[in-house]
Amino acid sequence: MATEFMPGEHAPDAAVATEQHHDLPVGQDQLLALIDNTNAVIYMRDLDGRYMVVNREYERLFGLRRNEIVGLTDHDLFPKEVADEFRANDLRAAASGKPVHVEEFAPNDDGPRWYITVKFPLLDSAGQAYAVAGISTDITARRQAEEQVRKLNAELEQRVRERTAELETTARELDAFAYSVSHDLRAPLRSIHGFSRFLEEDYSDRLDDAGREYVARIKSSVAKMGQLIDDLLRLSRATRTELNREPVDISALATEIIEEIRGAEPDRQVEVDIASGLVTTGDSHLLRLALDNLLSNAWKFTGKCEHAAISVGSERQASEQVFFVRDNGAGFNKRYEHKLFDPLQRLHTADEFEGNGIGLAIVHRILSRHGGRIWAESELGKGATFFFTVTSSSPDAEPS
Amino acid sequence: MNNHPIMLVEDNPDDVMFTLRAFKQNNISNEIVVATDGERALDLLFPESDAAPFNPALVLLDVKLPKVDGLEVLRRIRSDPRTQSLPVVVLTTSSEETDIVNSYKLGANSFVRKPVIFDDFVHATKVLGVYWLLVNQAAPDWHTGG
Numbered sequence: 001m002a003t004e005f006m007p008g009e010h011a012p013d014a015a016v017a018t019e020q021h022h023d024l025p026v027g028q029d030q031l032l033a034l035i036d037n038t039n040a041v042i043y044m045r046d047l048d049g050r051y052m053v054v055n056r057e058y059e060r061l062f063g064l065r066r067n068e069i070v071g072l073t074d075h076d077l078f079p080k081e082v083a084d085e086f087r088a089n090d091l092r093a094a095a096s097g098k099p100v101h102v103e104e105f106a107p108n109d110d111g112p113r114w115y116i117t118v119k120f121p122l123l124d125s126a127g128q129a130y131a132v133a134g135i136s137t138d139i140t141a142r143r144q145a146e147e148q149v150r151k152l153n154a155e156l157e158q159r160v161r162e163r164t165a166e167l168e169t170t171a172r173e174l175d176a177f178a179y180s181v182s183h184d185l186r187a188p189l190r191s192i193h194g195f196s197r198f199l200e201e202d203y204s205d206r207l208d209d210a211g212r213e214y215v216a217r218i219k220s221s222v223a224k225m226g227q228l229i230d231d232l233l234r235l236s237r238a239t240r241t242e243l244n245r246e247p248v249d250i251s252a253l254a255t256e257i258i259e260e261i262r263g264a265e266p267d268r269q270v271e272v273d274i275a276s277g278l279v280t281t282g283d284s285h286l287l288r289l290a291l292d293n294l295l296s297n298a299w300k301f302t303g304k305c306e307h308a309a310i311s312v313g314s315e316r317q318a319s320e321q322v323f324f325v326r327d328n329g330a331g332f333n334k335r336y337e338h339k340l341f342d343p344l345q346r347l348h349t350a351d352e353f354e355g356n357g358i359g360l361a362i363v364h365r366i367l368s369r370h371g372g373r374i375w376a377e378s379e380l381g382k383g384a385t386f387f388f389t390v391t392s393s394s395p396d397a398e399p400s
Numbered sequence: 401m402n403n404h405p406i407m408l409v410e411d412n413p414d415d416v417m418f419t420l421r422a423f424k425q426n427n428i429s430n431e432i433v434v435a436t437d438g439e440r441a442l443d444l445l446f447p448e449s450d451a452a453p454f455n456p457a458l459v460l461l462d463v464k465l466p467k468v469d470g471l472e473v474l475r476r477i478r479s480d481p482r483t484q485s486l487p488v489v490v491l492t493t494s495s496e497e498t499d500i501v502n503s504y505k506l507g508a509n510s511f512v513r514k515p516v517i518f519d520d521f522v523h524a525t526k527v528l529g530v531y532w533l534l535v536n537q538a539a540p541d542w543h544t545g546g
Contacts, residue, residue, distance in 0.1 A: 183464060183494040189516045190493070191414040197518040198421075219517075226516035237497075 041115065041136040044122070047094060049073040049087050052131060061108065082106060093119035094129040104136065114143045171240065178236045185229050193222040224356070231358035234289065235343060238365045243283045248390075250278035250323060253288055254312045257295050270302060275313040278323060280390040282370050287390065290366040293359040294325040294386055300353055301329035301384065320389055328383035332376075340376055363388075402533045404457035405431035409441040409473060410491075411465050418518065419460070422525035430457060430533065438468025442476055445483055453482060458532045461508075463492040463499050471502055478507040485539035487532050 035042045035055040042055040051069045059066055062077065074083035086104065093100045099120035105112050115136035121129035196218045204212060254274045262270070280287075295310065302308035305328060314323045332340070332347045339345040341364035346357040360374075363386075367374050371392030378384035406423075410416050416434055423432060433456065435441035441461075444454040459477070463470040470490065477483045489510040490503040503511050512528065515521045 179494060179496050182496060186514075186516055187412060187415070187493050190418070190514060190518070190521070193516055194414065194418045194518040194521070223517060 039138070041138070042134070043136075044131050044133040045073075045090060046131050047129065049075070049090060061113075063109075078106065089117070089119055090132040090134075093132050094121045097121055097123070097127075097129065103139075113138055113140045115139060174236065174240060178233055178240070181229060181236075182233055186226065189222050189226055189229075193219055193226075196222070228356045228358070231356055231362070232343075235358055235362045235365060238286060238289060238362050238369070241283075241286065243286070243369060245281050246284060248280050248282050248284045248287050250280060250287070250291070250312070250314075251276050253284075253291050254278075254295060257288070257292050258310075261296060261299050265299075268299075268303070268308070270299065270308040270310060273309070273311040273313075275311075278312070278314050280321070280323070282372075282390045283366075286366045286369070290363045290388075291325075293363045294388075297359060297386075298325055298327035298329065298384075300355070301331075301348075302327050303329070303353070305329055317387075322387050322389055324385050324387045326383065326385040331378040331380050331382050331384045333380050334378065337376065337378075341374065402457040402538060403430060404455060405433050406533075407433050407435065407441065407444065407454065407456035407459045409435045409438065409459065409461045409465065409470065411436050411462065415462075415514065418521055419525065422522040423529065425522055426526040426529055428525075428529040428533065437466040438470060438473045441473050442468060445477065446480065456486070457538070458528075459486060459488045460491045460528075461488055463490060463494065463503070471499075471506055474503065474506045474508060487536065487538065489528060489532065491528075 032055075036057075038055070039057055040055075041058045041061060043058055044052040044054075046052055050071055050073055054066050054069050058064075058069075062069075064077075069077070074086045077083070078086070082105070089100065089102050089104065099118050102117050102119065104115045104117050106115065107113075116139050117134055117136040119132055119134045122131040122133060124130050196215050199207070199215050200212070207215065251274055258272050258274070262268075295312075298310045302310065307328070309328045311326045312324070313326075314321055316322070330348065330353065336347050340347065341360050343358055343361035345361075346355060348355070364374055367388050367390065370390050372389040374386060374388040376384055376386045406428075408416065408419055410419065416436075420432060423430075433444065433454070435444055441459075447453060461470045461473060465473070470492070474488055474490070477486055477488060484507075487509045488507070489512055490499075490508045491512050491514060492499065493514050495513045500511050509532075510528075512524055515524060
């Protein structure tokens with residue numbers, strides 16, 4: 001309906017036409033009542049830009065009476081740049097002969113206000129524009145909200161950038177630290193071991209049994225510390241290396257690893273059962289490291305079993321694919337289960353089983369980087385089962 | 401058996417001692433010339449005077465070195481026609497992936513991490529000596545300097 005009204009050269013007549021079903025034609029008072037009871041700003045100016053009529057909202061907004069405004073131009077009411085823009089939009093509507101939509105802004109006592117404005121020409125019987133009417137709706141609140149969102153987004157992006165830079169710095173520092181640990185701690189260890197060996201080789205006739213025993217203990221401690229440094233580095237590397245996800249054949253990996261472990265201790269009789277067709281998606285190097293630790297543990301903790309058995313398999317638990325490594329070895333006390341995956345924590349004394357407690361921390365780190373989990377079930381003396389998932393149940397999640 | 405000297409580029413005097421002892425225990429009798437930093441290694445290989453350039457059978461090169469580091473020494477060795485075929489074994493304490501990758505990128509023939517356990521060190525030296533002095537066939541050009 002509005003489109004019939006807006007371009008009409010005789011607006012009141014056009015309005016009458018829309019009301020043709022009624023007996024009474026709509027009069028000027030009624031139309032004024034209509035435009036006075038909206039919170040849009042409505043006005044009409046002739047082609048010279050002189051106000052012909054404004055609505056009550058206009059009066060309220062600019063604190064002027066309509067009889068004071070009629071005959072004035074925007075250049076009498078607004079700063080020049082603002083008035084120039086209003087005028088240009090008026091002329092554009094007059095020239096185009098149809099409604100134009102523009103965003104305009106006007107200064108106000110309580111700051112600048114933004115409007116979405118439709119301007120349309122009023123045409124005479126010859127189709128010539130003789131005035132331009134405008135309806136302006138205040139969108140300041142919306143613009144402020146948008147501005148706020150933009151600002152928050154910019155702040156957020158800035159914060160993400162800062163955080164990323166911090167993390168990159170931390171990663172670099174960690175790299176430098178790992179490098180220095182690797183180099184600076186290993187070099188003196190090598191010296192201690194080397195010179196202990198020299199003592200044994202060159203001075204063994206001048207040492208008594210106790211002296212020789214001390215040298216042997218120095219060497220054994222150095223070997224342990226060397227292993228500890230290597231394992232800590234592996235833990236740090238499991239944290240630092242980039243994840244490259246690809247299909248991984250867990251069955252094949254486990255078979256390879258068991259062959260390696262068996263190769264180092266060919267005399268041990270261990271029954272190994274690896275289910276076929278175990279596949280997942282993950283970083284093959286890191287998963288190999290994780291499996292290596294789990295299987296080496298199983299191998300180690302079945303060392304005192306008469307019929308050692310290790311199995312690798314998978315089962316579905318609550319729609320998740322859960323892998324497991326099971327052994328019938330020493331097991332652990334359920335009371336200390338929460339300490340199982342903490343670095344340097346051991347649930348067995350060094351006399352019972354060797355180790356430094358880094359292995360399971362590495363496994364835990366690797367799996368959580370993949371978005372997976374690890375947990376264990378055991379009873380002391382009756383073996384242990386380590387369950388793990390590699391991918392998270394929600395495929396998008398990728399915790400660091 | 402290649403009888404040219406072996407060049408050991410190593411700043412840690414303990415490691416120098418261990419390497420010399422390990423070679424001795426393995427009956428490798430080649431002369432061992434030690435450069436205690438990268439600059440000295442380069443001076444020996446590329447003398448500024450008219451002195452004849454040093455032509456070792458093998459370079460054992462540490463990475464972390466004072467003044468000029470091992471990777472820079474390696475880069476210079478590979479970019480000079482006189483030494484580009486010289487066998488270089490990077491022998492270092494660290495096993496940082498970046499060192500391994502960069503060593504091979506720059507043309508190292510081998511990367512060996514010095515073991516903490518002396519007996520393993522002796523074994524590694526033996527394997528290196530046997531391979532590079534006995535088994536490996538060196539490129540014919542670099543001994544004659546052309």
